[in-house]
Structures are given as C-alpha cells and as structure tokens.
Amino acid sequence: MKKLSILLMLCSATVLFNSCKLEYVNPNGPTDEEVLNSREGLISLCVGMKLTYATSGMQALITAPGTTTRELKGVTTFTNILELEAGGTALPTFNGNVNGLWSNMLRVMGMAENLISKAPSVLEADAATKSGVLAFGNLFKAMSIGGLATAFEQFPIQTNVAGTATFVPRAEGLEEAVRLLDEAAAAIAANAPSAEFNSRVLAGDFSLLNVINAYRARYNMMLGNYSAALTAANAVDLSVASVFRYTEQNPNPIYNQVQVASNFKARENFGLPAGLVEAGDARLNFFLADPTVVVNGENLKTLKGFFDVITESIPVYVPDELRLIKAEAILRGNGNLNDALTEINAVRTQAAGDPVGINANLPAYSGPITKDDLLLEVYKQRGAELFLQGLRLEDSRRFGRPAPPTNVNPVPVDYERTRNFYPYPDQERLSNPNTPQDPVI
Secondary structure (H helix, E strand, O other), X not given: OHHHHHHHHHHHHHOOEOOEOOOOOOOOOXXXXXXXXXHHHHHHHHHHHHHHHHHHHHHHHHHHHHHHOXXXXXXXXXXXXXXXHHOHHHOOOOOHHHHHHHHHHHHHHHHHHHHHHHHHHHOOOOHHHHHHHHHHHHHHHHHHHHHHHHHOOEEOOOOOOOOOOOXXXXXXXXXXXXXXXXXXXXXXHHOOOOHHHHHHHHOOOOOHHHHHHHHHHXXXXXXXXXXXXXXXXXXXXXXXXXXXXXXXOOOOHHHHHHHHOOOEEEEHHHHOOHHHOOOOOHHHHHHEEEEEEEEOOEEEEEEOOOOOOOOOOEEOOOHHHHHHHHHHHHHHOOOOHHHHHXXXXXXXXXXXXXXXXXXXXOOOOOOOOOHHHHHHHHHHHHHHHOOOOOOHHHHHHHOOOOOOOOOOOOOOOOOOOOOOOOOOOHHHHOOOOOOOOOOOO
C-alpha cells in the first residue's frame, strides 16, 4: 500500500488535470522516470489506475449524471450539489461536480497513456506481461473517453501537459475508444496475459476479455454500429461477473456520498416516470428500501444494492446490459422482432442466478410487438437494470426522451433529465484556448 500511495502521488503529478501540469516533488520517493521505466512500476501503475477509476472516477460518473437524470436527488446545502440538482442554465461552468467528472476521466486517461507508451520497451522481453499491461491501458483509456462521451459534446482523446489539449466531437472520441478496445482484444489474443499480471492486477474478480467486449458492445451501440455491438455483446460470457472491490481504506464511493456524507438520496421508482415502472419488479427491493422521506414534494428512498455497505463491490458492467444491447441492436438494425423479444424476456423473467444479484422476476412482456414498443421496453428495462451505472444520460438522449427546457430554472421535476450535455469546466477554459463553446443546455 505504501508503494501504491507513492505511485499514485507521482501519477497525479505527471498526468493531465484539466490540461494543466501540476508538479509535486517527493524527495523520499522514486521519480516518475523510475516508476515508468521499471517492470514493477508499470504493474503497480495498472493497480493504481484501476483503483483511481474505481473510487474517484466511479463517484463522478455515477453521482453527477445520476442527479441530472433524476436517479439521485441532491439533498445537501453544498452549492455545487444544489446547482447540479437544479440543472438547466443554473448549472454554472465552475460547478465542482462537473469539474470532478472531467478531471477524473482525464486523470485516468493520462495514467493509461503512460502504460501504453512505456510497456513496449520496458516489457519487451516479457510478451505475456506486456500484452496484459497494454490491453489494460487501452481498456482504461477507452473507459475514460466513454465516460467523457456520456456527459460532454467534445473532449480531448490525448492528454497534453502543456495545457493545450485538442478537442474532438464525441462520435470521433467513441470511434477512438472502439479502436483502443479492438487493439486490446487483439493484444491478449496474440499473447495471453501472464499469471502474475492476472493475479496482481485482475485479482480474480476482473475478467479482462469480457470487460473489453462489454465496452466494445456499449460504445458501438452509442455510435450506432449495431452489427458490431451485437457481435461484441454475443462474445461476453454472461455467467461471469467483473467487479470493482472496495475496502475500508478505499471505500465504496457511492456509499460515502449517500450513506456517510448524506449529499444525495435515491428517488423512488429508479427516478423513472410512473408508466415505465412495474410494481412487481424485484429490482425495486434490490436497490431501494424504506423509510421513504419526502423532500420538496419528492419521495426519496434508502439506497441499497451495491451501495449500502462500505466494502460493497460495484459491477464493472451489469451482465444483463449485454442482453439489452442485443435487443436494441436487433431492433435498430431492423432485425427479427421475436429475437429482440427473446432477449428482453431473458431480462424480465430472470428470477435467480444473476452473477451480480439483479433479478427482475417479472412476467414475460405482453405488450404490442412493434419496433417502437419494444425499443421503449428496452429503455424501461435499462432504467431498472442499470440503475446508477452512469448510463442513463446517454440512454435518455439515444432513446429520444423529452429534452429539458432551455429557459426554465430549476427544471420542472416532470422532465427526465435536466441537461443534455454539461458545460466545460472553467479550469479547462482558463488554461486551454482550444476549449469549445458551451452547449446551451
């Protein structure tokens, strides 16, 4: 843990934060060159990057978009959370939560870039460890790009310590994420990662190829590459779970925000409109519990699921996301409606055995079997199955859910999201002349 702490301090000092270069000197620790040019340093950096994403990264990805899409309600008096809760044009460019999402994704991106650039030379004589490190770097760079794509219209896909990173449109960013994932899959297909890499980095609870294919499916779907999304989803073993694990020293970040800091509470019915929730859905009791409290006329629940114990694991992806991606890809690709319905019902009727414990235990779908009706059912199932996975904002846009008004603040609670995209943080704009114009809403 001491080595890892030193490593994270060094990485924090040498990678991009809001396109700024921060320099800290620790005279008692190894230099960044010593870390990045040693086998031990690169393996430790893999572990540190995974921990950074699992803690500060996951906190930002879940709490900020989760508030914007009404899954969570900000219930504290902190100004940044009240701004996020209000949404609309009341969300300023200096909001701390938006900046946290931006900076944490860029931080992970910088760590990943160090792995990608250094592994070929440092690990040249160890092909099995090199393939694992390169694939892991590519995966987490892709994940950081995907995290930015859920919330911003444009963003950098390469960090720049001079503070002048260039921006690309989100579609171009997602294409780069898919390219990185394809390269990661090819690397481990050519050389299976070493036993040491698997033991020390993956630690028995992170199935690397399954995670790569799950994110390939996710980002191809976001791009509208339906055939590629379906192929990648079919390659994931749905009986295997991959999770981020936590300890009391590195606690579950949502537990900290909701149960300890009391900054947020969960809205009832997953924050979905009443017409998109079925009373008998067992996922309601999995994620939400009494007592119910009323705040500003809204019913708020006690959060359960993956977020009610300080050491509770959070899935890297939910296996049934892949079934719903298959259904959506079939529908949007004008495939067989009954094939899509089969995937939907596999999610609806699951009563036990889900690898991460989410079982809807609902009857089979009985509504109209049309493309539009089944797409609405996919959105409905995603809203429950993927509750607080940081995906609802992207889903809300992709499924054409009602957009928020541009001239009303706070946004009325009957809107399903309070922003389309976030403004760019002031810390980025003040240091980077390439920062684009903010979106209207």
